[in-house]
Amino acid sequence: MKIDIQLKHGSLSPQQCIDWVSSPRVGGIDVFVGTVREQTQGRPVLYLDFEAYEPMAVAEMRKIAETACERWPIERIAIHHRVGKLEIGDLAVVIAVSTPHRKAAFDACQYAIDTLKKTVPIWKKEVFTDGEVWVAAHP
Amino acid sequence: MKIDIQLKHGSLSPQQCIDWVSSPRVGGIDVFVGTVREQTQGRPVLYLDFEAYEPMAVAEMRKIAETACERWPIERIAIHHRVGKLEIGDLAVVIAVSTPHRKAAFDACQYAIDTLKKTVPIWKKEVFTDGEVWVAAHP
Amino acid sequence: MQLTILAFGIAKDILGRRELQLEVPDDTTVRDLKDRLLERYPEFSRLVSLAIAVNSEYSAEDVLLQERDEIALIPPVSGG
């Protein structure tokens, strides 16, 4: 088992992901952590609400991990995404990739987050003091 | 203070680096963790010994962080390197970079580790069952 | 046949519900379903994109739908 996919309703732990991808065969680990920013284009955000089509989201995250494992010599990869209500500073996603040499870890991790943002059925609603908006829905 | 440089004789904590670079203005954090592998070109490693020219190593790590802050819109950057005797699986280096948008975090983190490996006066001795070698010293 | 369609994100807001029951002819394709939804809910045409997932996979437009399929409307995703 070199792939760990989790869709969590509670908080994420980068340390847990790092521990899971660590191994004596590993030389480099790259970790991406996506956090909730306090504002979007100058408009202060109260909180975010992440909704997922859960079985498909898990399946799409697994596909990303599998494709990454085909393209790069990956020792282990963990992709954890949170759903539900998130406050400013909360972690929305953690991706950790371990490889024998570091370049592949960076490339695979960046591939994973870039692809996740395009294909994984998770939707983010930003809630402001004066309204709310589904991110990226409209041009 | 957006730069945290540490040369430590004890163990490193990626979580501590992540916590330090986190802020409400941050959207993405990239973290690189360099670990001690069990073997080099098939030869099993017993342990590593990292030696540093400490004041200069800290100064060169700071230069890397400062240059990164000039090139990318970095919120915070932490570079922690360990010295002394390290066992297989121990963390040798942790670099964490937080930015408003993720691409810059990846680029800056990769720049930092690539440059660290070229310029920071730290030397790694690999100790095998049948000898020892200063890494990269000879062609 | 009767299709059950799951809606997420803004698609759920446009439909006003999480699940829609829709009576369609037996030879309905993904494209036919999309046309029907766009006609009935013109707001969908204002979205950047609208994909259809069939049994938890993104589906091509020419796929024929079956009554037992799990069908989902996928507006532009924004996870991460």
Place this chain on the structure above:
Amino acid sequence: MQLTILAFGIAKDILGRRELQLEVPDDTTVRDLKDRLLERYPEFSRLVSLAIAVNSEYSAEDVLLQERDEIALIPPVSGG
């Protein structure tokens, strides 16, 4: 003047000590010092590179050394 030279990594092994005292003429440059060391310790010429740091900074070859300078031999680094 007398220089004090710090050595690290394999440079320390080649010198057989961590610190070397060396009597040199007053107008000695970084390049002169390197030449002198290479002559006295030919093993240095087998390294991939040998840099000199003066007061904790990589130094250019034409810099004139002062007696109070902190001079260090920097063989190929391998941190990270």
